[in-house]
Amino acid sequence: MDRSLTAAELTLLGLLVEQPRHGYELEEVISERGMREWTEIGFSSIYYLLNRLRERGLITPTDPTRAAGGKTRKVYTATPEGHRECAAAAEEAIAELHPVFPRILVGLANVPAIDRERLLSALDRRSRALAERVEHVRRAATADRDAPDFVRAIFDHALGQLSAEATWLADYRASLDTPPHDRKGAARMTPYDVKREHKGLYAPKNTTWAIVDVPEQQFIAIDGAGDPNTSPAYADAVSALYAVAYTLKFAAKRTDAGDFVVAPLEGLWWADRPEVFTTRAKDSWNWTMLIAMPPWVTKKMIEDAKEAALAKKKLPTISEVRHLTLHEGPSAQVLHIGPYDDEGPVLHELHHTYFEANALRHGGLHHEIYLSDPRKTAPEKMKTVLRQPVEPVDR
Missing domain, CATH: 3.20.80.10 (Regulatory factor, effector binding domain)
Incomplete structure (x- = not known):
């Protein structure tokens, strides 16, 4: 049975390695740091993930629980085994390349099935969505200026990825406006044009x-x-x-x-x-x-x-x-x-x-x-x- 941590489990465990937190605190940090830009953690799934980590002995409730807003909330902290598992999984995630399967690649593989005008419209919609996502991440990064270096690195990586895709998208979109070169006769090398x-x-x-x-x-x-x-x-x-x-x-x-x-x-x-x-x-x-x-x-x-x-x-x-x-x-x-x-x-x-x-x-x-x-x-x-x-x- 595969006992490796999922991305969502490792993310949550890492937040508890930082410091003890209850569910609502975890939700606040996840939102503030823009973590949903790179991993899937719904609010309701936080408690499901906490239960899985507790069953594996990686986290444990603290005693006593503490009150917040008039309600008693269960606070969790990482166990010694949780600290070791978090460090090992994080090191592996940083060092190794993992396959990523963006849905856009499936779409590009089926471009011949799309009407040209609808393809251009779809690319323009993606461009607008990318611009909105960049703005959202920048706002989150600006709001959390006092965050530790590793959190800043996460924002920088996300913005770098988004900027790279925006450049690729602009190049691809513009290429569709350029008529194919010299389709008649023998093929010849096209002069390099920056x-x-x-x-x-x-x-x-x-x-x-x-x-x-x-x-x-x-x-x-x-x-x-x-x-x-x-x-x-x-x-x-x-x-x-x-x-x-x-x-x-x-x-x-x-x-x-x-x-x-x-x-x-x-x-x-x-x-x-x-x-x-x-x-x-x-x-x-x-x-x-x-x-x-x-x-x-x-x-x-x-x-x-x-x-x-x-x-x-x-x-x-x-x-x-x-x-x-x-x-x-x-x-x-x-x-x-x-x-x-x-x-x-x-x-x-x-x-x-x-x-x-x-x-x-x-x-x-x-x-x-x-x-x-x-x-x-x-x-x-x-x-x-x-x-x-x-x-x-x-x-």
Whole structure:
């Protein structure tokens, strides 16, 4: 007979290892810590589980019972055997991978049976439900700021899982809007396109702040300072980036790795005084301009491309282009539609409303991705991804 503890039994036993509690106290802690986000414990099942743990000698009623709200409640505590069993089961649960069978996988396996419009609607409903779940967990985490480290780790894990699914869901949903490539004729390799590979990060739909999980990426980068609208150094830096990017692209066509689409221009921005971004005091801005690279581009390929581009373009700034790896992780992100100078109120909302409401703070440099060409797009129609790496305020 299998005597291992179920997830619900181990959860309840662990709460009694912490300290003696009665049934209503257990219910309060389970709700406060958001435990029903990751294990099934109904209020009525608490007493059933307590009885099972007592029968196995893992918990015992304390003597005497104590009064609460005018009623006498039976308080339970873990026995020495309960302490040993809890420690062993918890260690095994942390160390070993256990199979998880999310119901969504069954649904995905049967996508061909679903009408396209109904599939898109179902994905949108799941996206909204995910956003609500993230908000619920964040509120629970914020309300329990004084919780011990292991409780904070539970909240962080739950939010990490939800953020990862949200990114996957956005990518999958966006992929369904892209027509299949070149269905006629012989198959050929599709050029790598970061906008296709990471749709949730380079083609977001949300125009209000939301959390995404940004994986590690590599870029070619160049550093500078000053007003990007008037600084000759900025114009030279961007020209140098594109010179190296296109040299790499044409060189890649002659390799087994294959072609790639040159990614949109991106920028990291910072200043000694953060308020200069909301006031648009551009002379005080520092920047690192970026272009994302496919994962198979090496540092040597970049150096070779710099040498070739420098020989052809005679632009000294090319020598300042460098390789950069970024792993931003959890980040607040929004799609801004409109002129660059209208970003101020959006950033003010992030810093003064969204951060406070979600118990977050800056976790890295402000990041922008420029999806529109300002030479060809009306200012009110320009699209820019605004991204800010974040971390919990108590970390």
